[in-house]
Amino acid sequence: MPQSTLPLPPLDWLRSFEAAARLSNFTAAAAELGLTQAAVSQHIRSLEERLRHPLFIRLARGVELTPEGAAYLPHLQSAFATIANSTRELFEPRTIQSVTIRSPISFAVLMIAPKLAQMASDLPFVQLQIETIHTPADYGERSGGLDIRFGTGSGSFPGRQADRLTREALTPMAAPDLARIPDWTALPRLTVVGAREMWGEWFAAARMKPAIAPAHKFDSFVAALEAAKHGAGMVLGSRPLADAALRDGSLVALSDFALSGGAGHYLTAPSGAHLSRAEDDVRHWFATVFGQHMAERP
Structure with a gap:
């Protein structure tokens, strides 16, 4: 029995x-x-x-x-x-909670904005407030809250815990009509001022000697990318930020060589901080959505 x-x-x-x-x-x-x-x-x-x-x-x-x-x-x-x-x-009834996140303007426009409809579906009780920054100094003295920061590793952000969202790869890109010229290195170079000026490093790593060409300067990658789409010259495309432009054909890669130094975007929060329920939901959502994006990237 x-x-x-x-x-x-x-x-x-x-x-x-x-x-x-x-x-x-x-x-x-x-x-x-x-x-x-x-x-x-x-x-x-x-x-x-x-x-x-x-x-x-x-x-x-x-x-x-x-x-x-x-x-x-x-x-x-x-x-x-x-x-x-x-x-x-x-x-338990949930009320809508606001979460502030500071982000480089290029990441906010090219990565977060296209995903907001999905976030609204996945996190219906979260209202995102995005504050865009142009330089590291724009983060200011505020140490709390969630930030998107660019760096070479989680150790780049003292006092903050970090979840990797992207792994950058740099590739020259231009509008389709410009890409047809015989010597694309002679195209005007669209540059981003400051630490993100990487044309010299790219040509050195690719073992290529660029032609002498004019350079137009922008204070954000998203502005340089828009100019490239309109035929103003070639941009050193930061992937995955530029992936959508490659997919829709508004830009084409000029070389198969990609420069990758391990840098990328991270979602950061103060180490040991007690995040609100909504902030914790956002943190896990970003890590899941963009982590999957990295795995699926060509």
Whole structure:
């Protein structure tokens, strides 16, 4: 004959046991649960009889868990936490919460904006407020909150935890009509001022000698990219930011060589900070969506 299954103890017995074990006192457990001490004592006695094992050693003042009780307690606490979390997620009314995120303007326009409709569907209780920055100094003194930052690794951001979102690869690109000329290195070069000026590094790594050509300067990559789409010259396209332009044909790659130094964009937050529920949702959403994007990139 099959062995009989031990019946699941009633929930009120288990709640009395958990509270008494956590507080090491039946009277304190009764006060927390809104019961009498006699009721808690009866619940625990009934539970011990059901399990056929003593769970407490009764002392002159308070109680102490037996080895069986100590082994049982963490399983119950885990189960209660799971039930509480599931109940909260499924039935607790949620209000719309605003999350501020600072981002380089190019990442905001080329990466975040195309995904906002998906975010609205995936995170209906999040209202995103995007503050665009042009230089690292624009992050200012505010150390809290979520930032998109560009760097060579998570160690680039002291005092902040970081989730990688992109891995940059640089490739010359131009509008289709310009790409047909015999010597594309003679095209006007569209540059981004500051640390993002990488034409010299690209030609050196590709072992090519560029022709002498005029250079037009922009203060953001997204502006240089738009100019390239309109035939103003060639841009050193930062992928995956420029991937959409390659897919829709508004730009074409001028070379098969891509320069990659391991740099990329990261979603950062203060190390050890307690993020709000909405901020934590956004952080995980960005890591999932853009992490998948990296895996699918050609």
